[in-house]
Amino acid sequence: MSLGVYVHLPFCPYICPYCDFAKWPMRPSAANAYLAALYAEIGREPVATAETIFLGGGTPNAYDAGTVAGLIGRLREHFPAPAGLEPEISVETNPELVRTGDFEAYVAAGVTRLSIGVQSFVPDEIRTLGRKHTPEQVRTVAEQARAAGIASVSIDLMFAVPGQTADSWRLSLERALALGVDHISTYGLTIEEHTPFDAWHTREPRAFFDDTREAEVYAIAIDTLEAAGFEHYEISNFARPGHASLHNANYWANGEYAGLGVGAASYRGGERSVHTRDLQRYIEAVTSGQPIPSESESLTGYRRVGEAIMLALRTSRGVDLREFAGRYGVDVREHYAPAIAEYCEAGLLEDDGRSLRLTKQGRFVANDVCGAFLSFE
Secondary structure, eight states: OOEEEEEEEOEESSOOTTOOSSOEEOOHHHHHHHHHHHHHHHHHSOOOOOSEEEEEESOGGGSOHHHHHHHHHHHHHHSOOOTTOOOEEEEEEOGGGOOTTHHHHHHHHTOOEEEEEEEOSSHHHHHHTTOOOOHHHHHHHHHHHHHHTOSEEEEEEEESOTTOOHHHHHHHHHHHHHTTOSEEEEEEOOOOTTSHHHHHHHHOGGGSOOHHHHHHHHHHHHHHHHHTTOEEEETTEEEOTTOSOHHHHHHHTTOEEEEESTTOEEEETTEEEEEOSOHHHHHHHHHTTOOOOEEEEEOOHHHHHHHHHHHHHTBSSOEEHHHHHHHHOOOHHHHTHHHHHHHHHTTSEEEOSSEEEEOHHHHTTHHHHHHHGGGOO
16 A cells, blocks of 8 residues: 655645634744744654655645745655655645635646635635635635646535525536636534524524535535536546546545644554644644653554545445455455445445445445444454
């Protein structure tokens, strides 16, 4: 399996009211101290080949393009691609922070994929989500990225936003398609604890979508994007042929990945670990040469298999039964027969003898179906 490298850049020009990621307002002194710690952590990692590198956040382009390019250069030295392979290198971007020349610097550094945080093209929804960009800025950024030579341009969109309608959601999808992007991620709004949206939801739950309304707008996304030639290759992700995210595909294939930075998660040798979300503790530990405070757990036996099934079922490829038998030593159809029979009978799973996949109906209750495989011993 390939190795993916994720790097967390946690600073933002503002904090969105729905977000629960490890993030802080951009302050030059903190950002510089963090970058020094991140370089130190990279140096402590064993040198290894990696097929993908992903800079996420936070807001990676809160740092200037030269800084981002320098970081990518260090990562490529420490995590070189396998011989003869061009790595997929992705950077998340907020459109309103893009500066002249950013994408030329990114391309020179080897960036092949840009993920633009849009969420909506509807001004009222943009304001509700606490975002600061305009639809015109998104169009300009997509055009600049393409002109600079970014090979794959992706847009993130969010549905089930308070005040959103079926028509306004269609408008966002159509505006994204009109830009000619290669990849679109669609995420349902999740109410995270201790965020401003959590407090709003407590005060006014009727302002938010119920499961039925959320399913309706999700169905609009599937129908609209598939009709436009996009493959629905994962529950939340749609791509033109050849433009699926290789980095995220490695997660869904239960591949190994190294997470660098505050709050970053890793999965190596069957062990999953997550760095502390305390920014100061992270910086102090790395710069003093101490172990980074982390939580870890080993995934073994059927726990590991169940998690692998859960991840694989999120994809259009599903669970390759022969591959799973070879990799995990488990006959999936035999061991999980009760769950498979139940969900096939309900029309949520399909079993063609070679693989298990969610049906179109099953995509709407994917969390329930996929999660059922975690309970088997």
